[in-house]
Amino acid sequence: MSRAHNSSGPPRPSEELDGRRAAILDAVVAEYVETAQPVGSATVARSAGVGVSPATVRAEMVALEREGYLTQPHTSAGRIPTDLGYRFFVDHLAEPGVLGPTQRSQVARFFNHVQGEMEEVLERTSALLAELTSHAAVVIGPSHDAARIVSAQVVRLASKVGLVVAVLDDGAVEKATVELDDDLADETLSVASAALAERFVGRELREVRAEEQLGLDPRAASIVTRSLEAVASIAARREPEHVFIGGSSRIASSFDAVETVRSVLATLEQQLVVVHLLNDVLDSGLSVAIGGEHGYEPLASCAVIVAPIAVEGAPRGVVGILGPTRMHYPEAMAAAEVVSSKLSRRFAAVRHGESEDQVEPRRG
Amino acid sequence: MSRAHNSSGPPRPSEELDGRRAAILDAVVAEYVETAQPVGSATVARSAGVGVSPATVRAEMVALEREGYLTQPHTSAGRIPTDLGYRFFVDHLAEPGVLGPTQRSQVARFFNHVQGEMEEVLERTSALLAELTSHAAVVIGPSHDAARIVSAQVVRLASKVGLVVAVLDDGAVEKATVELDDDLADETLSVASAALAERFVGRELREVRAEEQLGLDPRAASIVTRSLEAVASIAARREPEHVFIGGSSRIASSFDAVETVRSVLATLEQQLVVVHLLNDVLDSGLSVAIGGEHGYEPLASCAVIVAPIAVEGAPRGVVGILGPTRMHYPEAMAAAEVVSSKLSRRFAAVRHGESEDQVEPRRG
DNA sequence: GTTGGCACTCGGTAGAGTGGAGTGCCAAAC
DNA sequence: GTTTGGCACTCCACTCTACCGAGTGCCAAC
Numbered sequence: 189m190s191r192a193h194n195s196s197g198p199p200r201p202s203e204e205l206d207g208r209r210a211a212i213l214d215a216v217v218a219e220y221v222e223t224a225q226p227v228g229s230a231t232v233a234r235s236a237g238v239g240v241s242p243a244t245v246r247a248e249m250v251a252l253e254r255e256g257y258l259t260q261p262h263t264s265a266g267r268i269p270t271d272l273g274y275r276f277f278v279d280h281l282a283e284p285g286v287l288g289p290t291q292r293s294q295v296a297r298f299f300n301h302v303q304g305e306m307e308e309v310l311e312r313t314s315a316l317l318a319e320l321t322s323h324a325a326v327v328i329g330p331s332h333d334a335a336r337i338v339s340a341q342v343v344r345l346a347s348k349v350g351l352v353v354a355v356l357d358d359g360a361v362e363k364a365t366v367e368l369d370d371d372l373a374d375e376t377l378s379v380a381s382a383a384l385a386e387r388f389v390g391r392e393l394r395e396v397r398a399e400e401q402l403g404l405d406p407r408a409a410s411i412v413t414r415s416l417e418a419v420a421s422i423a424a425r426r427e428p429e430h431v432f433i434g435g436s437s438r439i440a441s442s443f444d445a446v447e448t449v450r451s452v453l454a455t456l457e458q459q460l461v462v463v464h465l466l467n468d469v470l471d472s473g474l475s476v477a478i479g480g481e482h483g484y485e486p487l488a489s490c491a492v493i494v495a496p497i498a499v500e501g502a503p504r505g506v507v508g509i510l511g512p513t514r515m516h517y518p519e520a521m522a523a524a525e526v527v528s529s530k531l532s533r534r535f536a537a538v539r540h541g542e543s544e545d546q547v548e549p550r551r552g
Numbered sequence: 553m554s555r556a557h558n559s560s561g562p563p564r565p566s567e568e569l570d571g572r573r574a575a576i577l578d579a580v581v582a583e584y585v586e587t588a589q590p591v592g593s594a595t596v597a598r599s600a601g602v603g604v605s606p607a608t609v610r611a612e613m614v615a616l617e618r619e620g621y622l623t624q625p626h627t628s629a630g631r632i633p634t635d636l637g638y639r640f641f642v643d644h645l646a647e648p649g650v651l652g653p654t655q656r657s658q659v660a661r662f663f664n665h666v667q668g669e670m671e672e673v674l675e676r677t678s679a680l681l682a683e684l685t686s687h688a689a690v691v692i693g694p695s696h697d698a699a700r701i702v703s704a705q706v707v708r709l710a711s712k713v714g715l716v717v718a719v720l721d722d723g724a725v726e727k728a729t730v731e732l733d734d735d736l737a738d739e740t741l742s743v744a745s746a747a748l749a750e751r752f753v754g755r756e757l758r759e760v761r762a763e764e765q766l767g768l769d770p771r772a773a774s775i776v777t778r779s780l781e782a783v784a785s786i787a788a789r790r791e792p793e794h795v796f797i798g799g800s801s802r803i804a805s806s807f808d809a810v811e812t813v814r815s816v817l818a819t820l821e822q823q824l825v826v827v828h829l830l831n832d833v834l835d836s837g838l839s840v841a842i843g844g845e846h847g848y849e850p851l852a853s854c855a856v857i858v859a860p861i862a863v864e865g866a867p868r869g870v871v872g873i874l875g876p877t878r879m880h881y882p883e884a885m886a887a888a889e890v891v892s893s894k895l896s897r898r899f900a901a902v903r904h905g906e907s908e909d910q911v912e913p914r915r916g
Numbered sequence: 917g918t919t920g921g922c923a924c925t926c927g928g929t930a931g932a933g934t935g936g937a938g939t940g941c942c943a944a945a946c
Numbered sequence: 947g948t949t950t951g952g953c954a955c956t957c958c959a960c961t962c963t964a965c966c967g968a969g970t971g972c973c974a975a976c
Contacts, residue, residue: 264956
């Protein structure tokens with residue numbers, strides 16, 4: 189905070205930008221995020237960390253603009269950061285960013301009290317994250333195709349309709365309807381159900397394949413085959429990983445242009461796209477994708493923050509925050525980080541067989 | 553369309569308004585819905601069904617305004633309908649409103665091809681309805697508490713975590729985690745599972761109560777009791793009926809004020825509120841609630857159209873459309889009607905045991 | 917009761933003027 | 947040679963004014 193003079197060595201790490209320019213860029217970003225107004229040289233000169241006069245700031249700003257970090261809406265206006273400017277800002281954050289005390293206790297309270305099925309936890313977590321950051325939040329749960337089946341059965345719903353139900357060891361239940369023969373006896377169905385259980389249990393969902401059923405009553409075999417087909421097609425369908433989007437109404441407050449709001453919301457409605465987006469960003473090794481970086485046109489004025497949920501190194505989902513490029517990056521990144529690690533820990537605990545109630549021993 | 557003169561008897565039914573005033577009101581509504589601009593007397597006079605001069609129209613408009621059907625944004629502007637004006641309009645629709653041929657074939661195609669679990673069908677139906685009407689659409693599936701349980705079991709997910717799974721005869725699966733004792737034997741769990749099945753199957757979900765378990769290994773009994781508790785609490789929780797909201801991004805295009813967009817979207821995020829809203833409107837016996845009629849403040853500038861899904865007279869859910877009061881009521885009502893009846897028929901067919909594939913025999 | 921005529925109202929738009937924030941540049945200062 | 951205060955310049959945002967035109971309310975004529 190208190191730096192003595194200006195002619196001394198650059199106080200923060202930098203590759204492309206010397207310390208003073210970085211400080212100026214930081215000041216512009218910080219101010220613009222706060223006010224949404226183009227930032228002038230006087231304001232920057234006044235801000236902590238920049239110990240030079242407006243005139244000097246102006247000279248540096250010209251350079252920063254030439255290098256693509258800043259842009260001017262028009263001559264004789266202040267500067268606003270470009271996507272590249274935000275990128276430099278997040279890449280050179282001095283401190284990692286922390287949540288305020290209120291938010292921290294909000295998170296703690298949430299994870300101490302939340303209970304119920306995983307889906308419900310994830311759903312409510314997305315609302316929490318949205319609340320914490322005032323942006324839209326996405327939580328994607330673990331995909332099921334590596335989960336093992338712990339129970340399988342086929343039951344009758346109506347005379348010609350059956351339901352295959354497979355319980356996975358991550359607590360999810362997959363189901364699929366199958367057509368039953370007209371006059372199928374209950375006993376045959378039981379036989380089929382037992383055969384199904386025998387073939388399914390212990391396997392991973394994605395291993396399930398339709399295959400010829402030997403040594404079975406042909407009618408039961410037919411049911412089993414059909415059930416295998418049905419479940420295999422469920423597993424093959426890429427879509428319904430658990431995707432929960434919270435706080436999408438906040439998009440409306442984030443952008444001036446109605447058309448932007450509409451197109452961002454429309455994109456959020458396509459869960460498949462959202463899943464791809466987050467995974468793409470994650471795969472690219474980033475935790476933040478700013479503006480055009482993620483390559484999704486309709487979200488060009490958005491920034492996406494992601495944080496993986498992982499148990500023992502294996503990815504088990506992802507949390508994301510979607511807001512305008514003009515956002516409070518450190519806080520948002522901290523929020524994503526905290527929430528994803530809390531979720532990771534909870535998943536790990538469940539996996540190790542602890543009851544959910546005792547996952548988070550109450551503590552400060 | 554072609555009505556000869558004006559001095560002859562009023563051509564449409566009316567209680568509060570004579571035929572000419574009704575015609576003028578209709579014209580204002582129709583025009584305003586189309587253009588979103590205040591409608592002047594000249595425009596009304598030009599429109600079919602109103603065979604009088606602008607001056608006469610003006611006189612009538614003064615009356616209509618005095619009676620609360622129209623309002624003027626300011627002197628020397630045209631008129632726009634009030635909520636009461638829209639109300640009269642929908643209450644006195646000459647023809648029930650029909651879908652265009654494109655839309656009709658879109659609906660037919662959809663219901664011929666859609667398949668899969670009920671949840672998925674409902675989800676995609678909400679998208680269809682949104683697409684048809686260009687408004688946000690809600691589809692609420694049947695509540696489960698009258699459904700009968702066709703299968704119940706408890707399985708182990710991890711050493712201390714179990715999962716109670718109950719399959720309902722409407723194809724839904726309810727589940728709840730239960731804590732297991734540390735060193736519970738697999739056989740005991742099987743016993744508990746069997747006991748659970750014995751007590752559950754054939755009952756309705758809402759009948760499930762925790763009760764003392766007699767004649768059982770006490771450890772198994774404890775599991776059964778806990779499972780009953782868990783399921784009972786699932787059943788008691790009012791929330792997660794299946795609520796699917798499609799096309800909420802269209803809200804953004806429907807209103808000018810960002811704040812309205814935000815608050816409407818925020819309301820839509822609260823599924824519980826949406827469920828109550830639709831049910832309230834349904835219970836009030838209306839198919840349309842306009843503006844303040846439904847009493848939900850944040851939706852005061854919205855109109856809600858509902859249509860029940862019913863099988864053999866019993867309510868099995870509801871579809872809804874939510875848009876600005878300035879909407880194409882006849883078309884939207886027709887869309888809700890068509891979709892809800894298609895869903896009703898599909899549910900009925902499933903219930904009667906037909907395979908879903910043959911529910912809608914292909915036809916024009 | 918209906919109509920054309922007419923004066924009037926008022927919002928929206930276009931144009932001119934102005935204030936001010938902010939810039940770029942330059943010569944003096946450190 | 948880097949920094950700085952000074953200064954002329956730019957251009958947006960805002961206000962003020964004038965004006966057009968759509969639309970009204972009223973009234974006398976039909």
